[in-house]
Amino acid sequence: MLELTRNGAYxxxxxxxxxxxxxxxxxxxxxxxxxxKRVAVAKLKRALASR
Structure with a gap:
């Protein structure tokens, strides 16, 4: 699941x-x-691989 939250310019x-x-x-x-989104999914894949 992906969730996007905007805070000003970020x-x-x-x-x-x-x-x-x-x-x-x-x-x-x-x-x-x-x-x-691509960066977050890549980070999630790395986090799951290290478990």
Missing amino acids: LKCSAIHVATGVEVSAMGPATEPEGL
Whole structure:
């Protein structure tokens, strides 16, 4: 699950693995939501691989 939250000029993208509850987030410019989604998913994959 991906969740986007805007705070002014910045966007926070949280990626949550529903089955395990592992959550990671990435922050960046609000003009690049697709890039933030890619970064958050990549971070989530790394977090799950290290478990």
